Amino acid sequence: MSGLEVEGLRFRGLGPLSLSISAGQCVALMGASGVGKTLLLRALSDLDPHEGVVRLDGVDGNEIPAHVWRSRLGMLPAESAWWADDLGAHFSTQVDLAPLGFGPDAFAREVSRFSTGERQRLALARLLASEPRALLLDEPTASLDPENAERVEAILEAYRVRHDAPVLWVSHDVAQARRVASSVLELTPEGLTQAT
Amino acid sequence: MISLTPLDLVLASVLVLALALTSHFAALGLARTLVVVSVRTVVQLLLVGLVLRQLFETTRVSLLLLVVGIMLIVAAREVRSRQARPLAGAWGYSVGALSMFVSSFSVTALALLVVIDATPWYLPQYAIPLLGMLLGNTMSGVSLGMSRFTESAYREKAAIEARLLLGHTAQAATSHLRVEAVRTGLVPIVNSMAAAGIVSLPGMMTGQILAGSPPVEAVKYQILIMFLIASGTGFGVLVSVWLSATRLFDERERLRLDRLDG
Known part of the structure; x- marks a missing residue:
């Protein structure tokens, strides 16, 4: 089956959790702060030890090298992090940053000179440039103003449609969750439930 | 080769003692450490000298x-x-x-x-x-x-x-x-x-x-x-x-x- 399938996922005392996101579908994930939404994304990306099976397009994550798995899964952390001084050093190819509101000169600038919100958008550009098969988004618009939040939503929508990508979108904003996703899940200490 | 006498080493140790005293009066908190490491230097090196002599001879x-x-x-x-x-x-x-x-x-x-x-x-x-x-x-x-x-x-x-x-x-x-x-x-x-x-x-x-x-x-x-x-x-x-x-x-x-x- 194509898409993302999760069966019996257990991590840090949570679970077993199961969910399924078909190719091209966006599922929003809501839940109180500290309930473990970020931990769920980290477990799916295999950044934290976990039990259970995660499959992407029928391939079990444990059967391929971890770095290949992560390059397909495409997780965007809530806070962006950078390892070199210049922005350009973080991209293997120069991508078009215009849809995010940056000119081509941005690549030569130092990362520290961008604001938190700008870095958040640039981290999204960096992720999409690596063309992951699926997207796991941890509050991708949390530090953005409404105009830029709208831009990011449009870019993610376009990516999902063009690549037929399954998307798991963590959000605190009910209106956004309803807007971007075809299904909204809520994570509680008891497990995942369909939000109404 | 000019051999060092124990007296030469005593003279050198007076300098370290002077440093320790200065450190004590200037409240640098290093006087004790200085004395301890000086004693350690002497004891450790003497022991090593003895071991090396044994080792070189045999x-x-x-x-x-x-x-x-x-x-x-x-x-x-x-x-x-x-x-x-x-x-x-x-x-x-x-x-x-x-x-x-x-x-x-x-x-x-x-x-x-x-x-x-x-x-x-x-x-x-x-x-x-x-x-x-x-x-x-x-x-x-x-x-x-x-x-x-x-x-x-x-x-x-x-x-x-x-x-x-x-x-x-x-x-x-x-x-x-x-x-x-x-x-x-x-x-x-x-x-x-x-x-x-x-x-x-x-x-x-x-x-x-x-x-x-x-x-x-x-x-x-x-x-x-x-x-x-x-x-x-x-x-x-x-x-x-x-x-x-x-x-x-x-x-x-x-x-x-x-x-x-x-």
Whole structure:
């Protein structure tokens, strides 16, 4: 089956959790702060030890090298992090940053000179440039103003449609969750439930 | 060669005592430490002198192995104790010990076999001082390199995980930190090579000249030692940083900071 399938996922005392996101579908994930939404994304990306099976397009994550798995899964952390001084050093190819509101000169600038919100958008550009098969988004618009939040939503929508990508979108904003996703899940200490 | 009398050493110790007294009255809080390390210096070096005399007179392989084994263990403990966040458990000692072993011991063996050409090649009179010089310098480099690496890995967890999430391998995800750590470990030896003879007369050469060797002989030995130290330190730092970087990830290329102490 194509898409993302999760069966019996257990991590840090949570679970077993199961969910399924078909190719091209966006599922929003809501839940109180500290309930473990970020931990769920980290477990799916295999950044934290976990039990259970995660499959992407029928391939079990444990059967391929971890770095290949992560390059397909495409997780965007809530806070962006950078390892070199210049922005350009973080991209293997120069991508078009215009849809995010940056000119081509941005690549030569130092990362520290961008604001938190700008870095958040640039981290999204960096992720999409690596063309992951699926997207796991941890509050991708949390530090953005409404105009830029709208831009990011449009870019993610376009990516999902063009690549037929399954998307798991963590959000605190009910209106956004309803807007971007075809299904909204809520994570509680008891497990995942369909939000109404 | 002019022999030192015990009185000469007493005169030198008066200077250290004067420093300790000054430190006491200036409330630097170093007086006690100064006295303790001075006494340690005297006792440790006297003991080493006795052991070396025994070793040089007999050339017993078992005694030689015992001495170099102790040197390596003490150096490994020292490497670990100089780090704020050493690798947890036995790894904290063994990574340092292994890196120093492969670099210092192989460089010493090479120098003894090829350059110095004594018979037998492990003649303690050459082997022990050479290994001591190499181990001492490699130890500084290895502890600097490893502590720089483990601390920056701890501080830059987010950046390392960002690279992992983009599909970088565990080795690639720390490449920027490993380069920095290796450079840090090599700075002291690179500096001392650059300044050798101009700013400072290296300790070994000074000692030889004071003991009566012709300066050019002392210089030749010093050049040999410098090159050996540079290569020993360099390879030791490379191995130790690489091993630390490998240890910080598990089989699924997850960053495992729980494998650090502190």
